[in-house]
Amino acid sequence: MSSLMADRGESQAVARPQRPKPASAEQRLSLWLMTEAVKMDLGSIVEALGHRLSAFGLPLDRFTVSFSLLNPSLLGGAVIWRPGKPPEFSRYDYARRDLGLYERSPFKVAYETGNWVDIDLRTTPDDAYGIVPDLKAEGIAHYTAVPMKASNGDNFSLTMATKSAHGFSDEQRRLIRDILPALSVVTEIKLLRSTFQEVLAAYVGRASSREIIQGTVHRGQVTKVRAAIFVSDLRGFTHLSTQLPAKATADVINRYYDIVVPAVEKHGGEVLKFIGDAVLAIFPVADRGDSAAVLSALDAAREALDTVIEPFIVDEREIDIRFGIAVHLGNAAYGNVGSGDRLDFTVIGRDVNVAARLASLCSRLGQNYLVSEAVAKVGRENGRLMCEGGAHEVRGLDDPLSVYVPDATDLNPEADDGVSQGITFVSPI
Known part of the structure; x- marks a missing residue:
C-alpha cells in the first residue's frame, strides 16, 4: 500500500500557476468604457477616449462621436475632440434641415450601407462631401466615418481624422472595430438619459x-x-x-x-x-x-x-x-x-x-x-x-x-x- 502511494506520488507533477496573459489594448479600453467611462458625461468620455487612443498609437488629430437628438429645435449633435483642446459641442439645428447638410455628409453613406467611409483628402474633390473643405482647411489628410447602431435602431457614429499621410493602419482600425460594441452601449446610455431630459423639458419646462x-x-x-x-x-x-x-x-x-x-x-x-x-x-x-x-x-x-x-x-x-x-x-x-x-x-x-x-x-x-x-x-x-x-x-x-x-x-x-x-x-x- 505504501509503495503504491509512493509510486503514485512520484508520478504526479507539481502544477505551476500560469501567469495570465496581459490584457490587450481593446480589452483594456472596453473594460474602461463599461466600468469607469459609464460614470462620466459624454463630453468627458470622448475627450478621455481620444487621449487613450492616442496613447495606444493612433495618430488622432480629430475624434468625434455624432448622434441624432429628439429635441424640438435640434436634429443632432456631436462631441469633437482635438489634442490639446477641450471638447467642442456641435449642434445641427432643425431649422436648417432643408439645406441638405445630411445629404452631403459621409454619415449618410455610412448609415445607409453600414460600412466605414474612408476619405483620402489628398485626392478627394471639395464637392464630394460638405465637410471636405473644412477638413482640408484643418490640414487633415485622412478621415474615416464609422457607423454605430443603438439597440432601438437609432444611428450614431464615430469619426477619426489624422494629418498623417499614412492614415490609420490595419491594426489601429481593428482596435477601433473591437471597442465599438462597448462604445455603442455607453453612448446609447448617455443619449437615452439626455433624450429623456430634453423631451420632458420641452413639454413641461426645465424646472x-x-x-x-x-x-x-x-x-x-x-x-x-x-x-x-x-x-x-x-x-x-x-x-x-x-x-x-x-x-x-x-x-x-x-x-x-x-x-x-x-x-x-x-x-x-x-x-x-x-x-x-x-x-x-x-x-x-x-x-x-x-x-x-x-x-x-x-x-x-x-x-x-x-x-x-x-x-x-x-x-x-x-x-x-x-x-x-x-x-x-x-x-x-x-x-x-x-x-x-x-x-x-x-x-x-x-x-x-x-x-x-x-x-x-x-x-x-x-x-x-x-x-x-x-x-x-x-x-x-x-x-x-x-x-x-x-x-x-x-x-x-x-x-x-x-x-x-x-x-x-x-x-x-x-x-x-x-x-x-x-x-x-x-x-x-
Whole structure:
C-alpha cells in the first residue's frame, strides 16, 4: 500500500500557476468604457477616449462621436475632440434641415450601407462631401466615418481624422472595430438619459422636468411656491381659427409663442404650459425676494409687447397678431394633479386664478398689459409708473379686482409719484 502511494506520488507533477496573459489594448479600453467611462458625461468620455487612443498609437488629430437628438429645435449633435483642446459641442439645428447638410455628409453613406467611409483628402474633390473643405482647411489628410447602431435602431457614429499621410493602419482600425460594441452601449446610455431630459423639458419646462426627474411623480405631491404669475393671451384666436386653414392657424399661434416664450426665458421665467392660445409662466421668488421676481416678470412682459411683429400674410389677408399680458404676485401649489397614471405638473390656487382673470380683463378693457395691486405696489417701490385702472367684477372672485397699467407714461406725463390717475378704458373692436 505504501509503495503504491509512493509510486503514485512520484508520478504526479507539481502544477505551476500560469501567469495570465496581459490584457490587450481593446480589452483594456472596453473594460474602461463599461466600468469607469459609464460614470462620466459624454463630453468627458470622448475627450478621455481620444487621449487613450492616442496613447495606444493612433495618430488622432480629430475624434468625434455624432448622434441624432429628439429635441424640438435640434436634429443632432456631436462631441469633437482635438489634442490639446477641450471638447467642442456641435449642434445641427432643425431649422436648417432643408439645406441638405445630411445629404452631403459621409454619415449618410455610412448609415445607409453600414460600412466605414474612408476619405483620402489628398485626392478627394471639395464637392464630394460638405465637410471636405473644412477638413482640408484643418490640414487633415485622412478621415474615416464609422457607423454605430443603438439597440432601438437609432444611428450614431464615430469619426477619426489624422494629418498623417499614412492614415490609420490595419491594426489601429481593428482596435477601433473591437471597442465599438462597448462604445455603442455607453453612448446609447448617455443619449437615452439626455433624450429623456430634453423631451420632458420641452413639454413641461426645465424646472418642472428637474422636479419630475428627481422623483416628484405622485399625485398630490405639491409644494408651495411664491412667484410672479405671468399669463399671456392671444386676441381673437377663436375667430381666426374658424377663418384660417389649419396650418395657417398653427403658424399664427407659433409666431405668437415665438414672441412671448423667449422674453419669459430671457428674464428668468419658467413657461409651465400652453393653454390653447394662452401662456402660463412663473417667476419664482425663492431666495431673491418679491421685488426681483416681479421686476423680471414686468421686463419680460414689456419686451414681448414691444417686439416688432413682421406682417403675416395668409391668402392675401394680413393677420394682426395681438395679445395681452397680465402679471400677479402670489402663492400657488406647484406639483402633480390628475387621476391615476395621468398627471399634470402645474401651478394651481387662488392667485393663479387671479392672474387668469387679469388676462381676461385685458381684452374686456381694451388694454394689452395689466397687473394686480400686489405687483403695482412692488413696481412703485422700485420706481415703476403704475396707472390705476379701477376695480372690476370678474367671474369666480367675490370682490372686485383692482387693476393697474404699467409704464403708462402717455396717460399722465405729469405724474411723479409713481401713480397716474384717470384711465379711460376703451372696449376692443
